[in-house]
Amino acid sequence: xxxxxxxxxxxxxxxxxxxxxxxxxxxxxxxxxxxxxxxxxxxxxxxxxxxxxxxxxxxxxxxxxxxxxxxxxxxxxxxxxxxxxxxxxxxxxxxxxxxxxxxxxxxxxxxxxxxxxxxxxxxxxxxxxxxxxxxxxxxxxxxxxxxxxxxxxxxxxxxxxxxxxxxxxxxxxxxxxxxxxxxxxxxxxxxxxxxxxxxxxxxxxxxxxxxxxxxxxxxxxxxxxxxxxxxxxxxxxxxxxxxxxxxxxxxxxxxxxxxxx
Ligand SMILES: C[S@@+](CC[C@H](N)C(=O)[O-])C[C@H]1O[C@@H](n2cnc3c(N)ncnc32)[C@H](O)[C@@H]1O
Numbered sequence: 001x002x003x004x005x006x007x008x009x010x011x012x013x014x015x016x017x018x019x020x021x022x023x024x025x026x027x028x029x030x031x032x033x034x035x036x037x038x039x040x041x042x043x044x045x046x047x048x049x050x051x052x053x054x055x056x057x058x059x060x061x062x063x064x065x066x067x068x069x070x071x072x073x074x075x076x077x078x079x080x081x082x083x084x085x086x087x088x089x090x091x092x093x094x095x096x097x098x099x100x101x102x103x104x105x106x107x108x109x110x111x112x113x114x115x116x117x118x119x120x121x122x123x124x125x126x127x128x129x130x131x132x133x134x135x136x137x138x139x140x141x142x143x144x145x146x147x148x149x150x151x152x153x154x155x156x157x158x159x160x161x162x163x164x165x166x167x168x169x170x171x172x173x174x175x176x177x178x179x180x181x182x183x184x185x186x187x188x189x190x191x192x193x194x195x196x197x198x199x200x201x202x203x204x205x206x207x208x209x210x211x212x213x214x215x216x217x218x219x220x221x222x223x224x225x226x227x228x229x230x231x232x233x234x235x236x237x238x239x240x241x242x243x244x245x246x247x248x249x250x251x252x253x254x255x256x257x258x259x260x261x
Contacts, residue, residue, distance in 0.1 A: 103149030191221030
């Protein structure tokens with residue numbers, strides 16, 4: 001509660017200072033920067049829940065990332081860096097990804113696992129362009145655009161990646177429960193799937209603690225769902241600056257304050 005008041009107070013102070021500055025020095029460089037910031041505050045529903053990636057990392061910190069080139073429907077280049085960094089920083093040995101597509105994010109995360117590490121990546125079964133409720137949408141159609149995981153097939157990282165198939169609404173996650181250091185959610189982006197996949201992720205992470213990462217957290221059905229959990233349930237999630245990646249830290253099935261540096 002205190003943290004919420006502190007954030008509110010700092011947002012109001014920032015707002016008041018921005019207005020004062022805009023009125024007194026309307027054409028200065030700082031005014032232009034502040035007006036852009038004001039605009040983004042109005043547009044961005046998660047403005048009070050942001051965190052720079054560097055707050056989550058120690059110094060020095062090295063990370064391997066690739067393949068960097070972003071194709072349609074992949075994460076952005078910087079989002080790929082963030083994912084790789086989160087896996088490495090967590091010292092993750094077991095990762096679960098919902099939504100493989102061409103396997104670019106799977107490969108970048110697997111690159112930062114130890115040799116004994118495993119990344120399980122779930123995709124709709126080959127050739128299936130609809131989901132379990134018979135819905136054909138943008139996400140389900142992606143499944144027939146590329147060969148699942150084609151960007152990790154035949155690479156060194158493939159030895160640490162296990163492809164699994166199914167619909168996240170009906171897949172049997174029980175063998176993976178309580179084992180994961182990090183879960184990356186990037187399958188179907190409807191609100192119903194965002195909620196279902198989040199509930200699954202809470203069961204997949206280790207009881208001692210693990211990360212849940214959502215892609216496209218500011219978009220589609222994912223945004224209203226996460227907004228509701230943050231405001232209604234008080235989940236202490238944070239959007240990584242400059243990305244659509246939301247991160248949460250889950251212990252014993254509950255989201256707790258992020259371990260920051
Ligand atoms: C946006 S893409 C994932 C992109 C990938 N993570 C990357 O960054 O390169 C979404 C993937 O989720 C799959 N998908 C869609 N609906 C799904 C569902 N209900 N269950 C499992 N996978 C699903 C799609 O086939 C597609 O491969």
